[in-house]
Amino acid sequence: MSLVDDAQGQLLEQGYQRCAELTRRHGTTYYWGARLLPPEQRVDVYAVYALCRLADDIVDEPDKVDLSVPDHPDPRVRLRLFEELFTTALDQGGSDEPVMAAVADSLRRRGTDRECFDRFFRAMELDLDRETWASWEELRDGYMEGSAAVIGEMMLPVLEPLTPEARGPARSLGLAFQLTNFLRDVGEDLDRGRVYLPQDDLARHGADPWERRVTPQWRAMMAEQIERNRELYREASRGVAMLPPPSARCVATALRMYALILRRIEDADYDVFSQRRRVGRGTKVAILADVLTRGPLRRLPA
Numbered sequence: 001m002s003l004v005d006d007a008q009g010q011l012l013e014q015g016y017q018r019c020a021e022l023t024r025r026h027g028t029t030y031y032w033g034a035r036l037l038p039p040e041q042r043v044d045v046y047a048v049y050a051l052c053r054l055a056d057d058i059v060d061e062p063d064k065v066d067l068s069v070p071d072h073p074d075p076r077v078r079l080r081l082f083e084e085l086f087t088t089a090l091d092q093g094g095s096d097e098p099v100m101a102a103v104a105d106s107l108r109r110r111g112t113d114r115e116c117f118d119r120f121f122r123a124m125e126l127d128l129d130r131e132t133w134a135s136w137e138e139l140r141d142g143y144m145e146g147s148a149a150v151i152g153e154m155m156l157p158v159l160e161p162l163t164p165e166a167r168g169p170a171r172s173l174g175l176a177f178q179l180t181n182f183l184r185d186v187g188e189d190l191d192r193g194r195v196y197l198p199q200d201d202l203a204r205h206g207a208d209p210w211e212r213r214v215t216p217q218w219r220a221m222m223a224e225q226i227e228r229n230r231e232l233y234r235e236a237s238r239g240v241a242m243l244p245p246p247s248a249r250c251v252a253t254a255l256r257m258y259a260l261i262l263r264r265i266e267d268a269d270y271d272v273f274s275q276r277r278r279v280g281r282g283t284k285v286a287i288l289a290d291v292l293t294r295g296p297l298r299r300l301p302a
Contacts, residue, residue: 012105012296015100023049031046043102043106044106048151053264076128086117111287123150126142173236173255177234179225182196187273200223
């Protein structure tokens with residue numbers, strides 16, 4: 001999709017294409033949901049996702065970051081350089097780096113609040129310092145506020161809500177998505193030395209993720225976390241009716257696909273150590289078709 005016909009337009013087109021590729025490769029649920037949006041909204045979903053994904057990769061997998069950011073062995077310095085590249089692009093209204101040019105263009109057009117990104121980058125820094133979180137409240141308010149709830153706020157200008165009341169459900173959806181990631185990726189996070197499960201909940205159940213095995217204590221703890229996660233999805237689902245039809249279809253599709261990961265974890269007897277629990281392509285196609293034919297408000301998580 002060419003936004004303008006000059007050299008800057010070609011740079012933006014390249015950047016938006018790379019944002020779409022990043023989303024398709026790493027954020028398949030976002031990618032599938034965004035396919036239900038008009039092109040002018042779809043590219044902005046990809047831009048927000050790409051920015052957040054690249055920052056996250058600098059912290060978790062710095063060797064895989066495919067962006068022209070000055071290299072540095074210290075991920076903290078590299079994250080700071082990436083943030084400077086981002087803020088400079090916003091201040092100047094563009095960048096020579098295609099992805100950052102597209103991100104800056106998207107955020108300018110949508111009028112996204114820059115304060116959201118301050119919260120986001122501060123949360124990314126926490127990943128370099130913190131390995132555990134004492135309680136759900138500390139995890140939610142101290143980390144997920146800037147790494148998850150704020151993502152819902154970033155997406156709102158793209159989704160064009162019908163009422164300001166959509167902000168609360170959007171924040172809940174961001175929290176729900178990330179908590180699902182935490183529950184699905186316990187094994188991968190352990191490999192990085194991190195545990196995104198409340199320490200007080202683990203202690204109360206006598207569950208130890210470092211054992212990497214399913215025990216009665218582990219099952220009880222995970223069942224409690226999954227119910228907390230489903231409550232967030234229930235809160236988020238209220239926001240679907242607050243969106244125009246294309247956005248409602250997009251969000252309902254992503255919500256249903258991601259919420260189904262919780263069922264996959266249950267079906268695997270809460271084993272999140274041996275492999276990542278996924279929703280298959282065939283199931284995603286069925287969800288997409290159901291939303292298109294029956295509407296976005298049918299069969300949301302109960």
